[in-house]
Every structure is written in structure tokens, then in C-alpha cells.
Amino acid sequence: MDLSMLWYLVPSVIMLVCGIYGFITRKNLIAILISLELMLNSADLNFVVFNRYLFPGSMDGMVFTLFAIAIAAAETAIAIAIIINIYRSIGNTDITEINKLKY
Amino acid sequence: MDYSQFGSMIPELIVLGIFMLVFLFDTFSNEKGKRILTPLTTILFALGTIAIWIVPASCEEVFGGMYINDNATNAIKAILNVGVFIVFLQSSKWVNSDEVAIRKGEFYELILVTLFGMYLMVSARHFLLFIIGLESASLPLAALVAFNKRHYESHEAAIKYIMTAVFSSAILLVGLSFVYAFSGGSLYFSDIALYIGQGEMSGLLLIALAFVIAGIGFKLSLVPFHLWTADVYEGAPTAITSYLSVISKGSAAFAFFVIFVQCFGAVYSDAWEWMMYAVIIATITVGNLFAIRQKNMKRFMAFSSVSQAGYIMLGAMAVNGLGLASMMFYIFVYVVSNLGAFAVINTIEENTGKLSMDDYNGLHKSNPWLSFAMTLAMFSLAGIPPFAGFFSKILIFTSVTSSNSWALYMLVLIALINTIISLYYYLLVVKAMWISPEEPKIGTFETERCQKVGLWLCVAGIVFFGLVPYIYQYCYDAVQSSLGFLTFFNL
């Protein structure tokens, strides 16, 4: 593997791990949403990097990334909407309080 | 660009057409006009469904092979449509209730959009289209889950759903990005199939596969990716729960089969056979173990559907046409049986607000027909002949063992033993309704007409479509005529 590709992949993995870590540790839903964005971006980064370094002849990865960004935006929008709903009904966005449904 | 390519997307166009009509009608009609929204949508949808059943598929690849509408995809779409139609019927009372009536247009629109996404999912032969389909099938669902604005549970369910869904799609995308690294530069299924598995098995590919399984397994609620299921099912409005439990699961299962057999077929026995082996065992077992304890009917059905997903995925283990046909048949039977159960749960919830299994005690005294329908649904889900569930289970078991491998026989044995546990909890419901000596907590009531029709459709499906092999034959023929992608397995 090209050494220079690793320079992009390592941050991508770090982003992914950070995103997951953030998701798991944050209490605020918005922070969690940001962590999610981090994860999505890590995936996008992967696509772009692989496209650029491995398959420079085609554009599949790039196009895919564009779509993925759009989808991520949509996801965020819906998530925000629901978070607002939650805020309305319980008055905060603390994820630890959202566990009435269990077992 | 050749616009005539759209001509082969008949099912999508039909759904899109209905969507547009409903949307426009909903937007521009007055309060009075909205009253006919429910019948209008239902009838339109029924016509559309019939059209999909009748009109033969074009069987050609369009958009450069990103999309295909062959007989098999057409068949699964038809099956999904039946499910959605029944969901429409059984939700007719709920959408016209005071709380929801004002937003009922949105309900239909969102459902149709997700259905459209699922169509894309099953017809996709390129990961881009697949992801678009997947996301458009899952994101609107979050809105639907949150549909009961005044119920906190609905919000909690929605937030759980959307958060895990996004997480899962992130994981899926990461997985796909790794797959992309092995793909030779193309995200067409058929191209990936040529490159993957050429070299040594690398850890990265395994992670990629595991992430893809996780991503799609999320929709299917395979263990351990299922944890959202119960909470969301419990919190969501019952109509949405039933929709979630069957339609989105059915489409995901089909897509899973296509992707794993067409794309990753070459690494079947090296890699994902064993992953799925473990996942299926875990799914069936954990689903069953959780279901045993449940008292809330919706939660109960959630875990039952987790376990059913395991059985559905057995079809994928067969990696042949028989497996796919059996899986589609299973999905059909699962649709009618599960919707039958949900129809009863839904009716009872709407009429009396009772959801606990204990409330069902002595139900046969007050509502014999509902008890009867529920019993049939439970028997069918448990795989008791002569109901359809028995046939779907057996056929899927038969297809799994077709390779005569010891391991798969053992898998079937484990699945079979699990059917006993599942029978136990399905019988608990039957017991509550028929055997429990208490006086019924649920008073006698008359079921709304549309719901009745929906229920009867389910009952008819449960009773007849096992004994009459029409559906299975239909699926099998459809699969046989579109087996181009199964070249790896000489079938």
C-alpha cells in the first residue's frame, strides 16, 4: 500500500474511532450527532482516498461520497427534528434520561 | 440519456405516481376532501398492487446496470405491496383518529416514500443506488415512528431509531468503503464479484464484510444489531410497528441475499458463511429468549420478529435459487402472519387501549373471532401446519440443507430446537386467550370494517397459501427466470 495513502487512512480511522467514542460517552444528543457526523465523514474520506489512490481511472468513489454527504445531511435534519421533539417533551437533551423503554 | 429506461421501472413508477397523487391531493384538498384520502389511497394502492402482480417485469438492466427489474425483484415488490396494503387497511381507523387525522396525508406519503426506497434497495445492482434506497427507506421511518406527537414513548422510540440508524449507516458506509478498496474501482455488484476474493483473505475484507452485515443486519434486526428493535416497536404507533416489522425487514432480507450472493459469493465459504452462521444462531436464540419474558404485546412481537429474521436469513445460507425462493415465500407468509397478529393487537389497542398479554386473558369469551385470528397467526408464526408458517419454515429448512453440509444440518437443528422455544411463547398468547379461566378484561367490540377486511385477508393468507402452493411456485418461477447473478453456484 502506498505510504502516502496511509497518511489519509489513519486520520480516517481516528475519526471513526473518535466518532464512536464520542457517541458512547457524550450525554448531549447534539454532541452525539456531531460524533455521528465524524463517523460518516470518515467513511467519505475513505471513499475519496481509495478512489484517488487505488482507482484513479474512475470516479465511483467520488460520486458516492457526494451522495453520502447529502444523505448525511438528511439524516442530521431528521435527527435534529426528533431531538427538538425530545427537548419539548422532557426539557433537555440528556441521552441518559431516554431509557424508559427497556428489557 | 435514454429516458425510455424509466419505462422498465414500472413498480417504482406506480408507487411514485400514487405518492404524487396523494401528495397533491393532500396539499390542495380542503378538510372535507381529506375525508376521502384514506379510501382513495387504499384503492389506488390496491390497484397498483394488482398491476405489479399482473404486469410482467421487463427483465432488463437499465441505467448502465445499476437497476434491474426482473421477475424476482418484481415478485418481492408485489409481496411487499400486499403487506403495505394490509397495513393501510389496518391503520384506517388510527389515521382518522382525532390526534392523527390532520396529518394523515403525511402518513401515506412517508410510507410510500419508504416503500419506494425499498424498491430501489431490492432492484439495485450498484451500491450507490442501494445506499440511496436504504436511506430513503429508513430515514422517513424515523418520522413515522415519532408520529404520535403526544406520546413520549413515540419520541424516545424515534430518537433511538434515528440515532442507531445513522450509526449503522455510518458503519455500513465504512464497510462499503473497505469493500470499495477491494473492488477494482467499481461499485457494481457484478464488478465487485469479479475482484473480491481473488487474493488472500485479508482482515480488512473481513471487517468490511462484518460491517456490511451489520449495516443491513440493522434493518433486519439481526443479533447483535437488533437492540433498537424492541424499544422502537414498543414506542411506535402500532400501524408503524407492523410496517417496520414486516415490510422493511422483507426488503432488507431480499437485498441482503442479492448483495451477499452476487457480490460476495466468492467468499461465501471462506468468510460470510461462518459470520452468518453465528449471527443466525444468535438471532434466533436471543430473539426467542427475550420474547419469553415479554408481557407487552408489541414488545413481544418485536422479539418474535427478531427471531423470525433469523429464520428468514437461513434462506441466504442456502445461496441458491431455492433458498431465495423459499426466503421470498417465507417473507410473504411472515407478512400475512405478522400483520394478522398486529391487526389484532392494533384493533384491541385502539378500542380498549390494552396492550399487555395479561389483558388478553379470556379474550375468547368477549371477542371469539379476534381470538381465532390471533390463534391462527400465532400458529402460523410458530410453524404449525396446516397454516402457511409451517410450509415456509419447512421449505426454508429444506433449501438450507440442499448442500448436504454437516454444518448446515446442525444449523437447521439449532433452528428447529429454537422453534420449540418460539412455540412456547406463541402458545402463551393462545393460552391467555383460550385457556386462562379469568373473566375477559377486554370488552366486546365491533372491529372497524377496513380492519376487518385486512384481518380476513391475513387469515385467508395464513390458511390458504400454505396448502395452495401458488405463491411459492410464483416465487420459484420468478427466481428461476432471473438467476443470472447466481452463476457462482451453478444453479
Added chain:
Amino acid sequence: MDITLPILILAIPITMFLVLGIGGVKMSRKLAGILGICGLGTTAVLAYIVALTYYFSGDANFIIDGVRQQYQVFDVTWLAFTQRLVVNIGFLLDPISALMLIVITTISFMVHLYSWGYMEHEPGFQRYYAFLSLFTFSMLGLVVATNIFQMYIFWELVGVSSYLLIGFFYKLPSAVSASKKAFIVTRFADLGFLIGILILSYYTETFNFVAMTNNPAAVLQEFGGATFMGASLLTWAMVLIFTGGMGKSAMLPLHIWLPDAMEGPTPVSALIHAATMVVAGVYLVARMFPVYCVVDASLTFVCYVGAATAFYAAVVACAQIDIKRVLAFSTISQIAFMMVSLGCAYDLPIEGVHYSGLGYMAGMFHLFTHAMFKALLFLGAGALIHAVHSNNYTAMGGLRKYMPITHWTFLIGCLAIAGIWPFAGFFSKDEMLAAMFNRHWFWGAWMMMVAGLTAFYMFRLYFLVFWWEENPHYKEHKPHDAPWQMSLPLIILAAVSFCCGWIDFGQFVTWNGVPYHIHIEWVKVAIPSLIVAICGIALATRMYMKKNDLPTKVKNFWPTLWEAAHRRFYWDEIYMFITHKIIFGIICKSIAWFDRHVIDATMDAFATITQKASYAIRGMQSGSIQAYVLWYFFGAIILAAITWLCLI
């Protein structure tokens, strides 16, 4: 011979059973009684015709050159086990079956007649006659069996008839338990019989008596020297078959049911437990006699069992107070006599003289005479019980004045059983003893002692009942002779018992069909045995004729022995211990416990474990989104990792 008569002989009693059994409820007592008696009378007549035709017609089927033949009147397939092993139902006529036809129908008819008086006031009168008919049918079927399996079939049927009749007074717990005991003990014995048949038929591939007995050497050959635990397999088979006989004929140690069987109505005891069914064991040995002869060990076994039983029963009979029990033990002892006689009829020349079959003839002779006088004694006892409403001699005494007919007939019976010339018992016992002495002096001496004991306890009984002292109760309730239905059989049987010894029995029944002339060996056997018998009677007369304290003194001389003899040497207690404590208490209970607490608990444990597991993993569904995604992510990673490890 025309097959109509034999078929009718079997058909009439079973028809009677069905008619009385099904329609009996609707019938009056009188009608049922008449039907039963007439039916049995007809059967008796037919049986006499058949038997007499067999003995006297000289037909070539029955006798060739003076040798009596075995003739199968009919033999139809009932059930085919394999191509060769076929169970037939047939009708075999030969000297002993013809003899048995006469014995059974005679006694049965007498009992039918007697019962009309005796059972008059009992509820279930119709049922009683139905059962009697069933018994008669079964017994007739047993004796005319052409093959050992048919015999087994009817063997079981007589067992059940006996069960039904013993338990006739089913409201009494003692009758119920006695009937149960009788059935189970004999069933246990039949198990041996069955296994014996299994072994025998496996090698011979036939059940047929004629085929086996005509060529016993071939039977031995077919076994081909197979052995089991040191003895030849044929010996095992024959001993096991004899076990069946031990059960039915109440040989030690399977005798325990017979004394209890006296709970049944007295006429039943006379018919089943004295004259007919209990001699089935003797009949079985006689039937298979040639085969027994080729394996002498089994015949010796018969001898030992018989000798032990005879002595044991005689001793016990001396210490009983229930008159029916005395008679029951006397029956056991007498049957054992026949067994020893058969066991001594060993088909080998001894000291150059071919005595084979003397014991056989004598045993059969005694079977015949014993049936008559023992039935007489039982019916007499019935008359006594009828009169005083008690079984115990303590309620009797001095009855000779009140019941002259009973007294005289009873005395004849006692003289006959004691073997006093010229009564029937003398002749048959003399022949038996002669056969025993021929075998070995020990058998003769031993059995002569038993004969002495017999004379003693019979006259003990006689004197205690009819002499001793008058019971004070008579003043309130004066005993009287039985009505004519009961007295008539007594008189007839007394007459028969008096004179049937004079029949030249050897002309009719011998082991190989060759007639044989009985001659009494006065010096060697008859006179000593008469002396012994008279001594026994004299002792009894001294002790029991007049009320005195000698019996008490004797009793107190060695009270333990008396007590032991009175309690039948504790056999019942031993059986109780084995069945109740060991089989019920330990084996059955522990198996039942095992079933509930191990096997069933294991099955339940599956359910419990599943439930427990369900609770154990509920933490997975904690409700926290973060926990969910943690599961999700690590699930995927672990999946990949495990697969990776497996692939390496």
C-alpha cells in the same frame, strides 16, 4: 369321530357364559340356575359320550393293536407366528384328556347342582353361574389342547376364572386380596411357563404335543446340546414349563395363594381348588411326560418339589383351625403326591425291570380318585359352613347328630383320602407308593409318612367337627342337613368315592397307551401303608374324639413349632416382605421417584434453564442507545475477529 360333539363340548359352556354374563342381569335367578345346570348337564353328557367312545368303541383312530392312540379330532389354525410356528386350536383325545373330560364335567355338574342350594340367597347368582360356565369352558379347553400354546391360552383363562370366582364376594376385602394374590402368583408362575414355551418352541419349531411326545429324542436332538449355566437348555425349558405347573398346582414355594383362595364360595373351592384347576400342573407334566423323560434332571426336580410340598402341606394342615384351610393344605399335599408319583415314573429300566409309567398311571389314577373324594369333602365342608355360618371348627363339634348325611359322606371322604381299603384312595395311593418304592426306597418311605400324616389330620378334622363336644350355640341356632340340591351331590360323590377305586385304571390310562393290569402289592406296599394310615387315624381318635386336654398339651409341648405350623411357616410373611417392602417399597417407589425427580425434572430443567437464560441476558436490552451501539460495533468487530481467527 364326528367333530360336532367335541365342538359342542366347548361351545355350550362358553355360550352359557355369554348368555348368563350379558343377559344375566335381566334374568330371574331360577332361570339362570336352570340354564346353567342344563347347559352343564348337556356338556357332561356329551363329554361322557366322547370319553366313553374313546375308551370303548375300538375305533381305529383310538386304539390300534390294543394300544390307545392320540387322536386330534380337529386342529385349526388360530394364529400363525411364522410359517412353521403356528398356534392351533384343537381337540385332542387321548387317555388322559378323556379322563379329564369325565372328571371335569362330573365335578362341575355336581357343583352346579350343589350351588343352586348353596348360593341361593347370594346376590349375583347369575354372575356366579356365568363364571362357573366360563371356568368349565376354560378347563375343558385346557385338557383337550392339542398343543402347548393352546394349553397356555386356556391356562390363563382358568386363571382368570379362578380370579373371578375367588373374588366373587367382592365386597369383602379379604376376598379381593385373595383373588388378587391367586392371580398374581399364578401369573408369576405362568411367566416361567411362557419362557419355557419360548425356549422349547424356538428349537422344536412346533407347539404340537403329538409331534413332541411321539419323538422326544428328536426334541432333544433339535436342541443340539445347547446349554445355559451348566444345565442343558431343554432341561431349563422343561423346568420352566413345570414352574407354570407349580403355580397352578400350588407347589412349594408358589403355594401361598391356595389357602387364601378359600375365600371364594365353597362349591368353587370344590370345583377349582380341589378337583380340577389345581391338578392342571399334574396334567401338564403328564402331557409332556415323554419329553420330561429325556431330560431326567427335570423329572427329578419335579420329584423333589413334590416331596417337599407334600410333607410341608401335611404338617401345616395339622395346625389349621379353618376347615377349608385344612382341606386346602390337604389338596396341596395330595397334588404333591401325584407330582412325586410322576417324578418317579422314570422311563428307564431299574434293576432290569421296566417299571416305567407305573407312577404315571398311578398319578393319573390318584388325580381321578382325589378329584372325587376331595370334591366330596369340600362340598361336605360347604354343607357344614352353610349350617353353622362359620369356617372354623371351633364353631362346630358334635355335629354328627344334627347332620347325618353330611356326617356319613364326610366320613367316607376321610376314609378315602386316608387310603383305607376298600375306598378309592387306597388303590390309587397304593399304586403311587409302589411306583415310588420302585424308584428308590426313600421316596416310598417319605411319602408313606406323609400318607400317615394325611390320615391323622383328616381324622383330626373329622373328629373335631363331628365329635369332640357340642357347641353351645346350637341351642340358639340348630344346625340341620342341607337341602336336596346339596345333599344329592354329596351322596353321589360319596358313592363314587367309595367304589371308583375298583376300576382297573391301567386299562384306560397309561403313559404309552399300552394297557396295564393293576395288581396290588399287599406285602411290600399295601399293608405297611394301611398300618401307617390306621396309626394316624388311631392317634387322631385318641386326641380328638372326646374333648380332652391332650391337644393343648401337645401344643404346649413345643409352642413355637405349633405356632409356626399354624402360620404356615411364615411363607406369607416372607412374600409380603418381598412384594410390599422390596418390590413396591423399594423398586417401584424408587422408579416412580426417579421418573418424577430425575427424568421429568430434567425435562423441566430445560424449560427452567431457558427461563433463567432469558433473565440473565436481559441486561443486553438496557434501554440506553449508547449501550446499543456499543453492542453493535463490538458485535461487528468480534464477528470479523472470530472469523479471522478461524481462518488462520
Added chain:
Amino acid sequence: MFGNILIWFVVIPVIMMAGLGLCRNSSMNAIRSVMVVCSTVLLGLSIWLCCDFLSLRAAGVDDEMLFTGSWMWYAPLNIHLAVGVDGISVLMLMLSSVIVFAGTFASWKISPLPKNFFLWFALLSTGVFGFFISIDIFTMFMFYEVALIPMYLLIGVWGTGRKEYSAMKLTLMLMGGSAFLMLGLLGIYWHSAPEGGQLTWNILEISHNASIDPDWQKMLFCFTFVGFGVLGAMFPFHTWSPDGHACAPTAVSMLHAGVLMKLGGYGCFRIAIFLLPQAANELAWIFIILTGISIVYGAFSACVQTDLKYINAYSSVSHCGMVLFAILMLNTTAMTGAILQMLSHGLMTALFFALIGMIYGRTHTRDIRQMGGLMRIMPYLGVCYMIAGFASLGLPGLSGFVAEMTIFFGSFQDADTFHRIFVIAATCSIVITAVYILRVVGKLLLGPVQDKHHLELTDATWFERLATVTLIVCIAGIGCFPNWINETIQFSFKPIIAAIQGVI
């Protein structure tokens, strides 16, 4: 399709269900008349079939199966609705129809929900009949399961005692058995033809192809035998039987013990042994040990029970053990005995359960310690109980004797010590049987009356009499004239024996 007489055995129960569906829940007379008419027609049909069958055999038709018919069902997997009967199935059909007939009368006054009761009852009979006419293992399995599940509701709703627990236990254990069975059947299917041949579920074709290799046979044999063995109450999978039977309503106990348990024996014979002869030969010893234990164990357990139904259930364990035991001896005589035992046990145990139900309906207890002297109070039932008892302990002239003797003599044909020891152990059961039967008879029917209230009870009604008489006539019929049955079924063993001898 409807020209085939066998199809009607399934169609009539379905008509029965339809007819019941039309009845109003409250109109007992309509429900009863539907049941009586249909069960009588079934009885007639089975007799007609038997006559027809015998006349065809007499005419020299020597096909393995007669009245065969085969209709494609699930074409992709070559699943047919294939029917056909040989002598054994004919007898089993007769047995089933007799018991359904008697069961109808035995549940004359069922309550509550008579309609639902008979609906499930009819479904149960559909399964039973379907099972016996099928020669396609898929349909066979389907009917097998159809017959199992109504038990749950029948016991659960109309049962007594710990009915919920027992119903669940019975259902789950039997389903557990059928899980193993299913796997075995799948294995058979996928090996049913030589490489490249058309796979089939048809029993006859599979046996002709004889293409299952020995290693697979062994595994499949264990699965199928255990699967059917659970229903045949084989030790140690029998514990559903005592609890299940004890709690089931009368007619259900009758049908279940009388017919359903026979499905186990029949299946072992028709599938496990016939299709997997090589494995049967090699592995029979394992199951001989287990069934041998069943025989003795069941009998001993029955000795100390105090509940009438438990006694009978354990006795069923013993008797059904005898069926499987005999089948495993793999020779004609023993197998004939097994079939006879199935018939005999079916009839007599049905009679037992019918009588127990009737007694229980009057005294409201099944504890033998609380009853006594019933013979005086209800002589008819008492006599019937005694006849059933005698049949059970093997009295000549009743069916049990014939069956047991055929089994013993057949089993003894195997000349090695191992087999003999077990045969002799099995023969011992006749004594133990006598012990527990007489114990019950003694305590229940004879002796003094225990409970004064019992004195006011009445004897059997006409429908109860009809039910019992039907069964008794059959029991006595088999017991007195066993040879015609022997001749009816003898021919059926030829292919099986040939298959077994082919591999020795």
C-alpha cells in the same frame, strides 16, 4: 383426485370441520349430529376400504401399496400429495375411525365450547388419517404435526388438573421430537436419489433407490427414530405422557393414547426402518435397550401411582415401548406383533380412558384411594373396566394377549444372548402389568364403598355404552380371531424384510 378413496379420509374430517363451523355454538344437537354422521361415515369408509383391500389382495394384486395416487404439490421440491395403503395402514385407519367414533360418543356432553372442542378434535383426526394414508414423507410429516397441535388447546381448555402445565409440556416435548424428525426427513430427502437423479419424498421411490450412504443412514436413523420415539413414549422421552394424559379430557386421551401414540410406532417402522435399513440393523441395539427399559420401567412406575390416568399413562409407556421394541427386532413375526400391539393398545387404552373419564365425571376424583366398591354402584362401567384391564394384562380372547405373544415369539427368533435377555425382561412385564391392573381393579371396583356419596351415582348412559361397546367388540374381535389381521399385514413386511436382508 377425489376418485381415490383414501383422499376421503382427509376430506370427511374437513367437511366435518366445515359442518361444525356452520353450527351455532349453542345448538348441541346440530353439533352432535354433524359429528355422529361424519364419524359414522368414516367408520363405514374404513370398513369398506378394508374389504376392498382384502378382496384386491385376494385377487392377487401384489403391489406394495394399493389405492396409490400422487398429485404434484410443491413442484420445485418435488413434493407430492402421495397416498397409498398397505395392510398396516388399512388397519391403522380402521383403528383411528373406531376411536374417533367412540370418542365422539365419549364426549357427548362436553362443555364449555362444544363446537370448538369438536373443531379441534376434527382437526386432530384429519392429521391422524392424513398421516396413515400418506406415502410422501413431507405430507406425512405435515399431517403428523397437524395431529399434534390441537392437543394443546384440547388439553388446555377442556382438561383438568394442571392442564396448562401439562398441555405445554406435552406440546413442547412432542414438537421437540418432531424437530429431530424433521432433520432426519430432510436428510432422507437430500439423499433420496443417486447422484443426478430426481430427488423424491416418496417412500416407495426412496426405498427403491436405496441410495443413502451408510454413514448418513446412521445419523438419520437416530434422528428419525428419536423423533418418532418421543411420540411413541420411548424412555427417557416419555414424561409428557403421564402428565398430558392425566390432564386431557376423555376423548382426547382416547384419541391421543389410542391413535396418536401409534403414529410414533408407525413412523419408526415406515420411515426409520424401512428407508434406513442398514442403520436399523447396526443401531437397533441402542434403541432396544431404551425400549426394553421403557417396558419394564413403565410397568413398575404404574404400580405405585394413585391417579387412574397416571396408571394408565405409565402402562401406555410400557405397552408402547413394546411396540417399538418389537419393531426393532426386525423380523416379520415381531413386527406383526408390533402392529397387533398398536391396534390392541390403541383400543384398550382408549377404552380405559373413556371409562376413566366416565368414572371421573361421576365421582369427580381419579384418586383410587378415595374410591372403592364402584362395581356395586355402576356395574356396567365396572365390568368394562375389568375387560379393559384384562385386555391390558394379556388375557387370551382379548387383543392384548395375541399382540404380546406374537411379539415375544417373534422377538425370541433373534438367537443371540443380548436379544434374549431383553425379551425375557420384556416378558416379565406381563406379571407387573397384572400387579398394577389388579391393584386398581381391587381398589377401585371391588371391596367396600369408600365414599357414601358415591352410592347415589348412576351407571352408564346410552352414549357411553355405545362408545364402550364399540371398543370392546373390537378388542374381543382381535383377541378371538387374530389370524385375519395377521394375513392382512403379512404381505406388507415383505419389502421391509427384503430391505433389511438386502443389507445383512
